[in-house]
Amino acid sequence: MKNLYIIIFAMLFIACANEKTNETDVTTTEVDHDHITITKAQFESENMAFGTVSKFDFNQSIKVNGMIDVPPQNKSTISPFIGGYITQTPLLVGSEVKKGQLLVTLQNPEYVEIQQNYLEVAEQLSYLKSEFERQKTLYDEQITSQKNYLKAESDYKSNLARFNGLRKKLQMLNISPARVEGGTISSSVNLYAPIDGFVTKVNVSNGSYVSSSDIILEIVDTHHIHLELSVFEKDIMNIKKGQKILFKIPEASEETFEADVHLIGTTIDAASRRVQVHGHVNNEEGQFIVGMFVEAEIITESSKQMGLPQEAIVGLEDGTYALALENDENDVFHLEKVKLEVGKQTEDAVEILNADDFKNKQILIKGIGMLLNESEGGHSH
Incomplete structure (x- = not known):
């Protein structure tokens, strides 16, 4: 029995020794304090890569939020001058319209009354004008009294004022005074697009009544998209016209777009202590919608300096480090x-101030965190 125990112990010892040997065989990295050795197989399997110290853009910037907008002259709300019932609304949200295009047709008996009043006043005006001129001639010849002359003048001028007022009202209703004078009276009026653009709101349907205070449609011309950004009071002195803006639309895209500071507000919002900054977008083609939320940074200072990618460095307790290639032999990389x-x-x-020390040196720019953190117990920078 004693011999049996000895045999089992010997077998267990050999198995443990073999297992330990196998563990040593699969280790591909040898580590000391300042040097690390890795095999090319490990280099490739971990997707590591070499690079060099090179120039990067180092910008000082101010982070702000804002929205996509258009200038006031590129946005138009459509309301009737005098209320009426909608009889035709051919447009939907997203429809493109051209300046002068028919948007909506309304009907109201009041439109007829205005045209009738205009016709009556127009007919009276001709008579009152003749009477005024006759009374003026008689007064000049001292045939009639001043009272008769002044009454004729008053009647004519008050009627002329009413005529001009009704004429202007017809024009505001898009009704031709000449057509009315020719005997054509319409019970409906048309509203036309004042600008090119796209319909962004439709607040009515056929048959509904709208008053002069109601907004029927909203049209936005998106050819001049801009940014409206809110900048904190403490940062506004660093903002200058022409500075570059980098912005993203986080809800819609990961792409970064560019703009320039165009106008800086001159008043501070009392509640938020922010100032509005207006930015011109460099690429206005189609992908932006008015009202989109944007995250932006305004570049206040920009310079090119020698540096390394963030993933090429590791911050340890005693400083910031990278791994440089010492030599490459027998499918093994020796790193320092x-x-x-x-x-x-x-x-x-990250800007490297001692970049001259690494001229023409190959620096590990991918995979350093795994190597140095494991060997030093450091933390990624």
């Missing part, structure tokens, strides 16, 4: 841990 002096930072890159 090098200390960096860092300056400005962006989301993508």
